[in-house]
Amino acid sequence: MLGSEKKSYNILFDKSTLIERRTVKINKDLCVKTMNYRMVEIRSIHSQGLGSLSFFESGRDMSFEIKRIYYITGVPANFKRGYHAHKTLKQLLFCPYGSIEIILDDGERKESIILNDSSKGLIIEEPLWREMTWIVKESVLCVAASDYYDQNDYIRDYNSFRVYRSQMYT
Numbered sequence: 239m240l241g242s243e244k245k246s247y248n249i250l251f252d253k254s255t256l257i258e259r260r261t262v263k264i265n266k267d268l269c270v271k272t273m274n275y276r277m278v279e280i281r282s283i284h285s286q287g288l289g290s291l292s293f294f295e296s297g298r299d300m301s302f303e304i305k306r307i308y309y310i311t312g313v314p315a316n317f318k319r320g321y322h323a324h325k326t327l328k329q330l331l332f333c334p335y336g337s338i339e340i341i342l343d344d345g346e347r348k349e350s351i352i353l354n355d356s357s358k359g360l361i362i363e364e365p366l367w368r369e370m371t372w373i374v375k376e377s378v379l380c381v382a383a384s385d386y387y388d389q390n391d392y393i394r395d396y397n398s399f400r401v402y403r404s405q406m407y408t
């Protein structure tokens with residue numbers, strides 16, 4: 239069983255729009271997913287003594303087209319950002335430098351994900367409340383997003399988010 243789970247993890251950016259709750263093996267830790275997000279491996283080429291180059295391509299590696307890229311820099315250690323959810327926006331988050339904790343919350347449960355590897359990405363494709371903590375100062379958070387900036391897509395109040403989530407399934 240683990241073999242097939244590992245295989246599904248190795249498929250780069252599974253193009254299925256159906257996001258399954260499944261168990262995947264990541265960095266030797268067994269990560270049991272109970273929420274609709276996905277960890278993905280970003281293709282990387284490592285050159286001995288010369289670092290590594292990572293890349294992904296819209297339309298090939300992603301389940302959504304990328305319309306916007308943004309990144310957050312210069313954040314001191316232990317500072318937090320986020321405190322919002324998106325109604326429709328899909329995002330790939332990755333951290334090419336440093337270490338950032340992402341707390342995802344579906345209104346009932348919270349899960350912690352550490353982004354500290356330039357070849358690992360986090361895909362969020364449904365409304366999840368997120369809080370991000372900079373574990374290492376000046377870690378870089380990059381986001382590839384499915385749409386242009388739209389402040390109306392944000393939910394910035396937690397109680398409103400819970401109401402929004404509950405209405406999603408009624």
Ligand code: TYD
Nearest residue numbers: 306307308310319320321322386387388389
């Ligand atoms: P926000 O998404 O709230 O960042 P964080 O959750 O990390 O604090 O964005 C911060 C500010 O930047 C906010 O005023 C909106 C603005 N912004 C843009 O103008 N364009 C963008 O693409 C993004 C992501 C934010």
